[in-house]
Amino acid sequence: MSSLQRDTHRALTSTQVPALAWLGSGGGDPRQIEETKPLLGGDVPAPEGTKMGAVPCRRALLLCNGMRYKLLQEGDIQVCVIRHPRTFLSKILTSKFLRRWEPHHLTLADNSLASATPTGYMENSVSYSAIEDVQLLSWENAPKYCLQLTIPGGTVLLQAANSYLRDQWFHSLQWKKKIYKYKKVLSNPSRWEVVLKEIRTLVDMALTSPLQDDSINQAPLEIVSKLLSENTNLTTQEHENIIVAIAPLLENNHPPPDLCEFFCKHCRERPRSMVVIEVFTPVVQRILKHNMDFGKCPRLRLFTQEYILALNELNAGMEVVKKFIQSMHGPTGHCPHPRVLPNLVAVCLAAIYSCYEEFINSRDNSPSLKEIRNGCQQPCDRKPTLPLRLLHPSPDLVSQEATLSEARLKSVVVASSEIHVEVEPASTAKPALTASAGDDNEPNLIDCLMVSPACSTMSIELGPQADRTLGCYVEILKLLSDYDDWRPSLASLLQPIPFPKEALAHEKFTKELKYVIQRFAEDPRQEVHSCLLSVRAGKDGWFQLYSPGGVACDDDGELFASMVHILMGSCYKTKKFLLSLAENKLGPCMLLALRGNQTMVEILCLMLEYNIIDNNDTQLQIISTLESTGVGKRMYEQLCDRQRELKELQRKGGPTRLTLPSKSTDADLARLLSSGSFGNLENLSLAFTNVTSACAEHLIKLPSLKQLNLWSTQFGDAGLRLLSEHLTMLQVLNLCETPVTDAGLLALSSMKSLCSLNMNSTKLSADTYEDLKAKLPNLKEVDVRYTEAW
Secondary structure (H helix, E strand, O other): OOHHHHHHHHHHHHHHHHHHHHHHHOOOOHHHHHHHOOOOOOOOOOOOOOHHHOOOOHHHHHOOOOOOEOOOOEEEEEEEEEEOOOOHHHHHHOOOOOOOOEEEEEEEOOOEEEEOOOOHHHOOOEEHHHOOEEEEEOOOOOOOEEEEEEEOOEEEEEEEOOHHHHHHHHHHHHHHHHHHHHHHHOOOOOOHHHHHHHHHHHHHHHHHOOEOOHHHHHHHHHHHHHHHHHOOOOOHHHHHHHHHHHHHHHOOOOOOHHHHHHHHHHHHHOOOOHHHHHHHHHHHHHHHHHOOOOOOOHHHHHHHHHHHHHHHOOOOOHHHHHHHHHHHHOOOOOOOOOOHHHHHHHHHHHHHHHHOHHHHHOOOOOOOHHHHHHOOOOHHHOOOOOOEEOOOOOOOHHHHOOOOOHHHHOOOOOOOOOEEEEOOOOOOOOOOOOOOOOOOOOOOHHHHHOOOHHHHOOEEEEOHHHHHHHHHHHHHHHHHHOOOOOHHHHHHHHOOOOOOHHHHOOHHHHHHHHHHHHHHHHOOOHHHHHHHOOOOOOOOOHHHHOOOOOOOOOOOOHHHHHHHHHHHHHOOOHHHHHHHHHHHOHHHHHHHHHOOOHHHHHHHHHHHHOOOOOOHHHHHHHHHHHHOOHHHHHHHHHHHHHHHHHHHHHOOOOOOEEEOOOOOOHHHHHHHHOOOOOOOOOEEEOOOOOOEHHHHHHHOOOOOOOEEEOOOOEOOHHHHHHHHHHOOOOOEEEOOOOOOEHHHHHHHHHOOOOOEEEOOOOEOOHHHHHHHHHHOOOOOEEEOOOOOOO
8 A cells, every 4th residue: 555545545534533542431321422434334232221132242343353345235034024013912913022023025226125025025026225223132031143223203123143143234224225315315416525524434434444345435436436436527626635535445456447548637637646546546557466457448458548648747757668568567578467467458559459440430430451552543533521531543454654743643632630541642653553443352450551562651640649648658568578578478469469450550660560570579589479460361470561562561571581580590381481481471581691691591502492483583592692702602502512421312322221320419320320321211210319399401312211219319309390391201200208299299190101100108198099080081190198188
């Protein structure tokens, strides 16, 4: 609890001292105490001689026993109603020996006490406003667990089964009665000084209640929330007084929606108020740590968003925001609260979306993805309120390159108070588009932003407030990417590119977000950098967005090269990845290789080595590119040497079976295979050797290999992935007692010729085993002993 909150709570609790002092003294005039206590202060025990022989239960009132109860909403209890006796006969009939008890299932509604079977004593519900007093009773001769409700003209007795249940009914009735009174009193406020005093008393009542239930703290918050929503003409000082008064309740409870709206307004109007730091900080911290779904409570997300913007308005600006993010993460290397990162990302995404909301809301008037890809309509065909400026080329894509009139190069500008989208005329001719103009299929997101140099020059100008909001929340994404433990989850959350197309067309946004993508590309963990690729087939990812030709690429391909380098090291399908590069990014790869980028030189060499390129002219162009630089020439010469060795290795001849001695290493295997021809080798046993996944580079060069024994070696997942791409004719594979896991074993699903597979004593799971059985139709012999699938 902050210093301000402690002072507030101390001030609130001090209002109860006179009543508690009187209760401790054991005497005094109850009427005098009734005048000095707050409206809903603690009930005062009745003096001796109370009606029906009531004996006050001071233990329950003073809460000295420390008992806690759940708030009752309904329950079974015995009921007896006694009317005030007016004659001698009525006194006899209402004596304790002639009373009749009725069993009822009572419901404690918001405004009355009602029975599920409205008959007998409880034919009519008892309104809380009609209950004058609630007391605990004890009988002299036959003790029973009773409550006495004093109503006009009589008394209602409730008899429970035991003392705990009786006390639970007592505190629940007291609570319902007080909350009902507060709702009526605060529904028509007259003097705000009195209202503030009653709010403080209400908060203190909730804090000291022996009832343990979420509604105990939520009910006062909802009352205050309704009060604020119905009285919008409060002064700033009255705002702050109310916030300080309810601060203790917010420590362990989320504010209701209307109260969140009130807090948002305060953050926007007085971002430098100390209430934002002292009161709102623990509230927002609790929201970020415990909220499970902002979709169910969007105003909590909006309040968190406005709070962070208020921090950014302080003199220190982003330094304060940075310290807040550090406090949410904690001092250790691992954040102990798993919900903090998803909630922070959700707030960032919503805030960034709001920066472009005005333009997004006008999408009915803005170009569709297909129109952006194929060119917009003529200015006269578009509504004049569109805040967009684009070139309007002819929809005829064939004649588009041949003739462009100056009238079509003229653009129309429509300003917006928040957003200005502008496309400058391109000086160069537009390349031919492969999509048909008559195709009605909606292009994917990245394609529509990479169609031409004209679209790549699109710029968006935000208003001052939207620009500050964007800068703040993109900076938070940068801060989040700096934490090693948060980076895998952050990469997974951003992998689907959860930003509107207007943001991806905004140069400032993509330039600032580039830092986050760089952090992903530098992380050696596969779970991080694999998120640079698309989330599923047919969708583009950050890799395509920041590659040369992409709308976000603002460098000479350095980020693209680093992404390719890290992805090649652990890509699930290396050969498939090279094929996609050859089909879509061969030009940028050759350009970067021509400039001496070593990663791209390696990529071109691998394309030649794996026979990715079929076209002879393209192969010659790649060779010329490699020979134009020193590093490329050296690596191409090494490639030629490997190819000569490979031809010698694959030349027909040599043994059909080969077994390496135990304790052999990867170097021993490489030395052996370089000693002659092994074109006939069909059976290779590396059992009980020290080979690792590195030897897979040599194994894939054996064209006739059908049986491979890796029993008790250190061959792992990376080696399995490589084997699955090249040794598709392998029939027998022994992986017994190897460190392979599901990640590598799943790659075996492409080896359709496998008929015998030994996975004894591996980390095989049951799901992976079922998947392999379904995808390997020729598999007949399987050993899964001592695995999860056994």
